[in-house]
Amino acid sequence: MLDESLKSDFPTLKQKINGNELVYLDNAATTQKPEKVIKALESYYRSINSNIHRGVHTLSIRATKAYEEARSKVAAFINAEHREEIIFVRGATEAINLVASSYVRPILKEDDQIIISQMEHHANIVPWQIICEQKKAELKIIPMNVKGELLIEEIEGMISEKTKFISINHVSNSLGTVNRIEDVIKIAHGNNIRIMIDGAQAVQHLSVDLMKLNADFYCFSGHKVYAPTGIGVLYGKKELLEKMPPYQGGGDMIKSVTFEKTIYNDIPNRFEAGTPNIAGAIGLGVAIDYLVSIGIENIAKHEKELLDYATQEIRKIEGVRIIGNAVEKASVLSFVIEEIHPHDIGTILDKQGVAIRTGHHCTQPTMDFYGIPATARASFAIYNSRKDVDTLIKSVKKTIEVFT
Amino acid sequence: MSEWDELYMEVILDHNKNPRNKGKIEGYTHSADGHNPLCGDRISMQIIVEDDIVTDASFIGSGCAISTASASILTETIKGMKRTEIEKLFKEFHNLVTSEDSDARTVGKFSVFGGVRKYPARVKCATLSWHALMAALEGKKETSTE
Numbered sequence: 001m002l003d004e005s006l007k008s009d010f011p012t013l014k015q016k017i018n019g020n021e022l023v024y025l026d027n028a029a030t031t032q033k034p035e036k037v038i039k040a041l042e043s044y045y046r047s048i049n050s051n052i053h054r055g056v057h058t059l060s061i062r063a064t065k066a067y068e069e070a071r072s073k074v075a076a077f078i079n080a081e082h083r084e085e086i087i088f089v090r091g092a093t094e095a096i097n098l099v100a101s102s103y104v105r106p107i108l109k110e111d112d113q114i115i116i117s118q119m120e121h122h123a124n125i126v127p128w129q130i131i132c133e134q135k136k137a138e139l140k141i142i143p144m145n146v147k148g149e150l151l152i153e154e155i156e157g158m159i160s161e162k163t164k165f166i167s168i169n170h171v172s173n174s175l176g177t178v179n180r181i182e183d184v185i186k187i188a189h190g191n192n193i194r195i196m197i198d199g200a201q202a203v204q205h206l207s208v209d210l211m212k213l214n215a216d217f218y219c220f221s222g223h224k225v226y227a228p229t230g231i232g233v234l235y236g237k238k239e240l241l242e243k244m245p246p247y248q249g250g251g252d253m254i255k256s257v258t259f260e261k262t263i264y265n266d267i268p269n270r271f272e273a274g275t276p277n278i279a280g281a282i283g284l285g286v287a288i289d290y291l292v293s294i295g296i297e298n299i300a301k302h303e304k305e306l307l308d309y310a311t312q313e314i315r316k317i318e319g320v321r322i323i324g325n326a327v328e329k330a331s332v333l334s335f336v337i338e339e340i341h342p343h344d345i346g347t348i349l350d351k352q353g354v355a356i357r358t359g360h361h362c363t364q365p366t367m368d369f370y371g372i373p374a375t376a377r378a379s380f381a382i383y384n385s386r387k388d389v390d391t392l393i394k395s396v397k398k399t400i401e402v403f404t
Numbered sequence: 405m406s407e408w409d410e411l412y413m414e415v416i417l418d419h420n421k422n423p424r425n426k427g428k429i430e431g432y433t434h435s436a437d438g439h440n441p442l443c444g445d446r447i448s449m450q451i452i453v454e455d456d457i458v459t460d461a462s463f464i465g466s467g468c469a470i471s472t473a474s475a476s477i478l479t480e481t482i483k484g485m486k487r488t489e490i491e492k493l494f495k496e497f498h499n500l501v502t503s504e505d506s507d508a509r510t511v512g513k514f515s516v517f518g519g520v521r522k523y524p525a526r527v528k529c530a531t532l533s534w535h536a537l538m539a540a541l542e543g544k545k546e547t548s549t550e
Binding site for chain 1: 442444466469470
């Protein structure tokens with residue numbers, strides 16, 4: 001287990017909610033921010049705030065340097081081959097929309113197919129539906145078993161010459177399943193199909209090595225990895241990004257503009273139109289430093305111990321059913337209680353200071369698969385402890401008392 | 405009294421456990437589905453209106469304790485009421501769950517929902533069946549709390 005003193009790095013965690021110590025277990029929605037990240041934002045605005053890239057003055061040079069250093073940190077963090085393969089975006093949602101719009105839409109024709117999976121977040125469903133509707137193409141869904149594991153062996157049979165793209169998540173946000181993306185990437189490439197991996201629930205829990213994985217596109221959101229909101233990352237292979245048309249037009253994404261012809265900038269700037277979230281990117285760099293200093297392997301071990309302990313304890317409570325029982329899971333414990341709606345669970349837990357998420361978690365097709373409208377979801381992070389799990393279990397028992 | 409009693413009053417817990425008028429009714433004249441996109445809950449209202457008076461009402465669907473109890477109490481309350489009376493009660497109920505200066509005395513049985521106003525995330529649970537009812541009365545087939 002990680003040292004419990006780590007919790008003191010996070011100012012938000014030092015408070016009482018409804019008279020009880022806050023136990024924050026909504027980490028799959030967003031993580032709390034360490035003091036270092038908060039300070040980095042403040043320090044940026046206090047000392048080097050300036051617009052990047054074109055300024056010749058000192059502050060602009062400093063801001064540009066800090067912003068570009070953050071890009072290098074991200075590249076090292078996920079082991080991208082080239083730093084210009086890292087595009088700063090608002091979050092995983094924007095990254096997927098960018099790829100749908102600039103890579104897939106131009107190659108998509110009538111009757112073509114895009115493959116996603118049964119357990120995707122709406123952010124990895126709707127952008128593909130939008131372009132499928134525009135191009136009269138079809139969305140195909142990789143099925144899963146009741147444990148919440150994708151039936152990878154079915155993919156080969158789903159693929160045809162009409163299949164133009166595959167996009168699946170690395171870790172499911174509502175079930176916690178860690179998908180065997182290595183296998184899916186190999187299947188895609190074996191059929192000459194490009195593939196995107198939504199890593200929004202992955203990079204904060206397990207080590208991601210893109211040179212080894214060989215995914216064509218990969219994305220994640222900063223705010224789920226202890227960084228600020230409004231900053232995220234799209235990784236794309238250089239040879240693909242270089243051929244893609246811009247996603248948005250504006251400043252900084254051009255080499256020259258005349259009314260007759262605009263020459264687009266090189267990557268990554270071509271995909272970063274307008275003034276980006278400079279402070280956010282710097283904050284993300286600091287959050288990554290923080291994670292690396294703890295060690296992703298140690299984090300993975302810590303969170304697995306917590307998840308195993310919580311799973312074991314919640315199974316002992318009569319009437320509780322865990323949704324998502326994959327063999328390989330990360331951080332997420334989704335559950336329902338007989339006769340008690342998840343919203344009521346959420347409210348009673350909040351009264352005891354325990355913050356969990358209740359609802360469909362932006363995965364309505366996953367909920368439909370299990371025939372439920374919603375689940376209660378606890379998700380663990382580096383600052384959670386066995387004591388937090390004990391409080392969760394105690395609160396769940398109390399909830400059942402109130403409603404029976 | 406525990407800290408959640410202000411929201412989960414005994415009456416609400418009772419209606420949640422034993423909802424009244426749950427199920428379909430024969431020969432309904434109006435019906436509509438209410439959908440809360442925040443949580444995915446759906447509640448359908450079915451009513452019979454004769455000479456501008458609601459003579460029977462039921463609801464179908466499942467939701468949280470707040471939305472179930474609200475639907476249950478609603479179906480009991482509106483039997484025998486005129487449309488204008490229902491509209492007036494909805495205004496008063498909405499005021500009760502959203503505003504500090506509301507009068508619980510004017511809403512009868514619905515006064516047990518007075519605690520909801522302290523839980524802004526739960527207001528839509530309390531009003532879901534109401535929205536479905538108003539849509540049904542207006543001749544719409546479905547509505548959403550958004």
